[in-house]
Amino acid sequence: MKEKIPYKIYLNENEIPTQWYNVRADMKNKPAPLIHPGDGHALTIEEMNPIFCEELNKQELDNETRFFDIPEPVLEFYKMYRPSPLVRAYFLERALGTPAKIYYKFEGNNTSGSHKLNSSIAQAYYAKAQGLKGVTTETGAGQWGTALSMACAYFKLDCKVYMVKVSYEQKPFRREVMRTYGATVTPSPSNTTNIGKKILADHPGTGGSLGCAISEAVETAVSTPGYRYVLGSVLNQVLLHQSIIGLEAQAALKKFDIKPDILIGCLGGGSNFGGFAGPFLGEVLRGEANYKFIGVEPASCPSFTRGKFAYDFCDTGMICPLAKMYTLGSQFIPSANHAGGLRFHGISPILAQLYHDGYFEARAVEQTAVFDAAEQFARAEGILPAPESSHAIRVAIDEALKCKETGEEKTIVFNLSGTGYFDLVAYQQFNEGTMTDTIPSDEAIAEGLAKLPKVGNE
């Protein structure tokens, strides 16, 4: 009899990949470079070094090196919470009555509650290795800020987090986690920066935004000796570090000779989908395999499915470099949507290029349908999923239900990027039946796209 696939497939500690995979090396059409908002020239490493860490800038600009060695201290830290399990969702399959085989890679098993720790520990390591005193960043919902404070505590770096003011007030528990790890958390906009003071003067009483917090974090980094700015998604280097997810998933599947048909992840800035799907996309790019990939975005912020492939600002303050991505425009403001991590309007240029070239499909799903899936998953598999991750669950369930109709025994693998213990206000709204779906009108989308910058797009 054939061996039953275990409920959880764990790699051994010595099977954790020791190199990150750079999907750009296998892309025929390379992702478009970051460009200067003034005259559109591609940013040089000299221009990037005052803002970001040097070694990370090298990774950012490297489209050719296929594998990067993971530094020993980072590998050691990974062993604290990795390998992450690849779980066979037997209970969910049973609940759905589907012949499909469903697996999920579970990245929520660390205090930050998400995959973000995979990159924050790498970025903190390179900052320390460069002899820096500290790093600055922004956080919206708080996952990235938490992951970065954990990493900075480990490497004894100072960590200054600008947290969007509404989140700072509504999510005091996230803030306390960050402070426990030693980070300074400042509600943004604040009077600690020039841009913050200006925004406060122009918009008294504002709850802030991610774009504004980015501007404050960048200003603090460039004006404080020994500090640099770090970012938790979108950048090429972040997808590189997150490839650990896909590499582990590949190795675990291989161990039991499992061939996936469909790979699914949610799309925010693109780091968990890019990291999970990247190594499998590499197989497709090299002509070694053929998989179907589905990236899932919220219908309230449908960058891929309704946006435009164009250069755009990464911040609402319009001071950061331009990136070529699928965008609804940096001035597009999505409705108050609880999947906080998916509201960032910037998208990884790597994923934008791969989508443009037809390598994966994007699907937009509505919030209440997402929480229906989250509830179903929680009741069957026991894990309380993050709202962001539940976008991937929604589509995994939809695909499994299709198999139920056709009788196909497809193998579906999705990335469960994190847990939802700090998102209970959203769960409360769902449970009380007050959650709504907001889909932007065609007019609202057109208005956002009309404000794209001219630079890079002519």
Ligand SMILES: *Cc1c(COP(=O)(O)O)cnc(C)c1O
């Ligand atoms: C931040 C976050 C996301 C979205 O960001 P990506 O860069 O697209 O991965 C998704 N899931 C969780 C749990 C997150 O914390």
